[in-house]
Amino acid sequence: MSNDWRDFGPDPLSPPLRAALGVFVRHGYHGASIRTIAEAAGLSVPGLYHHHRSKQAILAAVVDAAMQEMLDHTRAADAAAEGDSPVGRFENIVEALARFHMARRDHAFVASTEMRSMEPATRAHHVRQRDEQQRMIEDAIRAAVATGDFSCPHPEDAARAVSSLCVSIASWYRPGGPLSPDEIVERHLVFARGIAGATTA
Amino acid sequence: MSNDWRDFGPDPLSPPLRAALGVFVRHGYHGASIRTIAEAAGLSVPGLYHHHRSKQAILAAVVDAAMQEMLDHTRAADAAAEGDSPVGRFENIVEALARFHMARRDHAFVASTEMRSMEPATRAHHVRQRDEQQRMIEDAIRAAVATGDFSCPHPEDAARAVSSLCVSIASWYRPGGPLSPDEIVERHLVFARGIAGATTA
Amino acid sequence: MSNDWRDFGPDPLSPPLRAALGVFVRHGYHGASIRTIAEAAGLSVPGLYHHHRSKQAILAAVVDAAMQEMLDHTRAADAAAEGDSPVGRFENIVEALARFHMARRDHAFVASTEMRSMEPATRAHHVRQRDEQQRMIEDAIRAAVATGDFSCPHPEDAARAVSSLCVSIASWYRPGGPLSPDEIVERHLVFARGIAGATTA
Amino acid sequence: MSNDWRDFGPDPLSPPLRAALGVFVRHGYHGASIRTIAEAAGLSVPGLYHHHRSKQAILAAVVDAAMQEMLDHTRAADAAAEGDSPVGRFENIVEALARFHMARRDHAFVASTEMRSMEPATRAHHVRQRDEQQRMIEDAIRAAVATGDFSCPHPEDAARAVSSLCVSIASWYRPGGPLSPDEIVERHLVFARGIAGATTA
DNA sequence: TATGAATGAGTCTTCATTCAT
DNA sequence: AATGAATGAAGACTCATTCAT
Numbered sequence: 001m002s003n004d005w006r007d008f009g010p011d012p013l014s015p016p017l018r019a020a021l022g023v024f025v026r027h028g029y030h031g032a033s034i035r036t037i038a039e040a041a042g043l044s045v046p047g048l049y050h051h052h053r054s055k056q057a058i059l060a061a062v063v064d065a066a067m068q069e070m071l072d073h074t075r076a077a078d079a080a081a082e083g084d085s086p087v088g089r090f091e092n093i094v095e096a097l098a099r100f101h102m103a104r105r106d107h108a109f110v111a112s113t114e115m116r117s118m119e120p121a122t123r124a125h126h127v128r129q130r131d132e133q134q135r136m137i138e139d140a141i142r143a144a145v146a147t148g149d150f151s152c153p154h155p156e157d158a159a160r161a162v163s164s165l166c167v168s169i170a171s172w173y174r175p176g177g178p179l180s181p182d183e184i185v186e187r188h189l190v191f192a193r194g195i196a197g198a199t200t201a
Numbered sequence: 202m203s204n205d206w207r208d209f210g211p212d213p214l215s216p217p218l219r220a221a222l223g224v225f226v227r228h229g230y231h232g233a234s235i236r237t238i239a240e241a242a243g244l245s246v247p248g249l250y251h252h253h254r255s256k257q258a259i260l261a262a263v264v265d266a267a268m269q270e271m272l273d274h275t276r277a278a279d280a281a282a283e284g285d286s287p288v289g290r291f292e293n294i295v296e297a298l299a300r301f302h303m304a305r306r307d308h309a310f311v312a313s314t315e316m317r318s319m320e321p322a323t324r325a326h327h328v329r330q331r332d333e334q335q336r337m338i339e340d341a342i343r344a345a346v347a348t349g350d351f352s353c354p355h356p357e358d359a360a361r362a363v364s365s366l367c368v369s370i371a372s373w374y375r376p377g378g379p380l381s382p383d384e385i386v387e388r389h390l391v392f393a394r395g396i397a398g399a400t401t402a
Numbered sequence: 403m404s405n406d407w408r409d410f411g412p413d414p415l416s417p418p419l420r421a422a423l424g425v426f427v428r429h430g431y432h433g434a435s436i437r438t439i440a441e442a443a444g445l446s447v448p449g450l451y452h453h454h455r456s457k458q459a460i461l462a463a464v465v466d467a468a469m470q471e472m473l474d475h476t477r478a479a480d481a482a483a484e485g486d487s488p489v490g491r492f493e494n495i496v497e498a499l500a501r502f503h504m505a506r507r508d509h510a511f512v513a514s515t516e517m518r519s520m521e522p523a524t525r526a527h528h529v530r531q532r533d534e535q536q537r538m539i540e541d542a543i544r545a546a547v548a549t550g551d552f553s554c555p556h557p558e559d560a561a562r563a564v565s566s567l568c569v570s571i572a573s574w575y576r577p578g579g580p581l582s583p584d585e586i587v588e589r590h591l592v593f594a595r596g597i598a599g600a601t602t603a
Numbered sequence: 604m605s606n607d608w609r610d611f612g613p614d615p616l617s618p619p620l621r622a623a624l625g626v627f628v629r630h631g632y633h634g635a636s637i638r639t640i641a642e643a644a645g646l647s648v649p650g651l652y653h654h655h656r657s658k659q660a661i662l663a664a665v666v667d668a669a670m671q672e673m674l675d676h677t678r679a680a681d682a683a684a685e686g687d688s689p690v691g692r693f694e695n696i697v698e699a700l701a702r703f704h705m706a707r708r709d710h711a712f713v714a715s716t717e718m719r720s721m722e723p724a725t726r727a728h729h730v731r732q733r734d735e736q737q738r739m740i741e742d743a744i745r746a747a748v749a750t751g752d753f754s755c756p757h758p759e760d761a762a763r764a765v766s767s768l769c770v771s772i773a774s775w776y777r778p779g780g781p782l783s784p785d786e787i788v789e790r791h792l793v794f795a796r797g798i799a800g801a802t803t804a
Numbered sequence: 805t806a807t808g809a810a811t812g813a814g815t816c817t818t819c820a821t822t823c824a825t
Numbered sequence: 826a827a828t829g830a831a832t833g834a835a836g837a838c839t840c841a842t843t844c845a846t
Contacts, residue, residue, distance in 0.1 A: 030229055035841090164372075190398075191396045448823085451821075593760075593798045598797075813840080
């Protein structure tokens, strides 16, 4: 993982979970019936229950897998900039985030959209993961401010704004669209630097 | 409306629609039962149906009211900057958007979150309204680029980013939170100028 | 009435009852909603209730009007054959029955079809009217048997068969169809004579 | 089937369908609630839905089973008269029809009564089956006219009258009534020959 | 391991009917 | 005489889940 944080391999979700994800994306958690999910997975209903305890457990598994993968990649991106300037760390993290929201657009969409459908424990776990990710951005901004590379009076707000911006990619990006992932990354790096108050071109 | 685009009066939604909005926010469209909505509205179920043809019609009414109010205020904010520099237009529009997403946080949240729950006609209408709003931002950016106030190679992407940023306010802002609306507006104006590549302080 | 038992004037049903009849025919009693009936009548729902106590009362009124008109015409047809041979009585009654089931096809259809939807009292009344009508046929047959014009070992069964035959006209006859009412009458007179065992052409 | 067209074994309907049939007979299709049907079948509501897709599908299954059985028996009765005079064919068909409307009185009643409650496709199928049956009678009559056994100027109308007569048995016959099925058959053969204009005793 | 059958509780929606105005 | 607003009960149907096989 240390070097390939830019690459997302095939979806690691098990077939039933991937099927569930598709249904969640199209209909939302409450609009998705166990029957529809089972059909999409090519399983009978009890067959699906053999793999997962409940519909809620399916949601938790999908969301946790997504958040783990996101954290893995952003952490690796951060680590890969070890020794670089804080700006390099910031840019790596943003790039990892942006790439994740394209490569795993459905996963990210469901994770951000279905918070209210999660049971308290699941939701708390999810929020913790999201906060950790956001703090990584914030830390990088603070470091860059310390070196004078960024001029940013409110690093926490800027981090949230950058994060929101990357998350929102998942709601409009379509593979095969007019812009390539590389172009989208490039442009969002510019936006993110603008939000963080980069002082140099 | 010409001068008071910054102010949002009391929620114009009828009591049943306001009640429905609250349930939609907490549980999502599919998670909201007509029974729950009726209870929240202090009506019997058929009493609710007396006012609205279907659950879907309730969603459409709520979303359309929200989008109309958003468009009214952003248009007025744009018009109020008539004669100003393009930057003034841009800032007015962004401020109107930000204020809307705080004053009508629930409305905006449901409108942006429940697109997949809308029937095709409703969704198409909604998308048209959203696109018009986004084009207002884009036009202002292009004008500011023409005057040299902004340096922005991709105005359409920047407009989407600015719009996404304002929309995302609705998902974390709480009245009575640590920041006042005025502070939030101020900070988001800075973020938005950063995204659009403002060349001057 | 004494002479014009062959003619059926305009439908004597009040407009709301006529509207209800149409809905009953198309959807059946249970499939007909008060709202649909009110709409068909051009009335509001309470407006309809102003004229009739309940949906059941509407059915009773429609059915009773139909049966009364049927009895009026068959009695008059019978009376008009006073002094004729029993065969003349028989034929007059059958003709009246056949003509009624064409002229008031919807009324007759509902009356015969919705017996199970009538409350006990209404149903009992209806059955009494139907039995009286059937006995008129039976009496005529018996009289014709006594004169040797008919050869019929079971007049009661024959009367029921003749009655059923006339009732069934209502379920296929359409005004403007290939056969004129006069032709249909003529042919059913032949069938009825066949059922009753007429011994002469 | 070749020899036993006179006998109707135990009702071939599955228990849930038989239960539904009973409820349809008593209350009509629209008056029959799925709850009542399920109770009559000794099932829960979803248990009933496990076996049948919808209330309409239940009606279609019941009606089609009835019409199939009717066609099977009348065809067999017709075939059994192979080589006989046309009058023999005619009598066999009528007897099969009459017996069917006694042995399967509820099935026949619902099939003829609930045409308006069938969805278009189901209704079309039903009408086709009914027409085929009626044409069998018509053909037999025409053949008997050709041999001079019947004198009947309008075979199509006579066939419809004979058919209606047999169908109407289902609306008054009760097992254990004053007349045995054999007696009823005998009398209806006489009526049918009368309608068709039989020239010989 | 996998599934046909089952279910209590819930879904959205409509029912016939009433009443204040 | 007419209606907008309301409702308890019921409509057909589906839910997530279980269990015997």
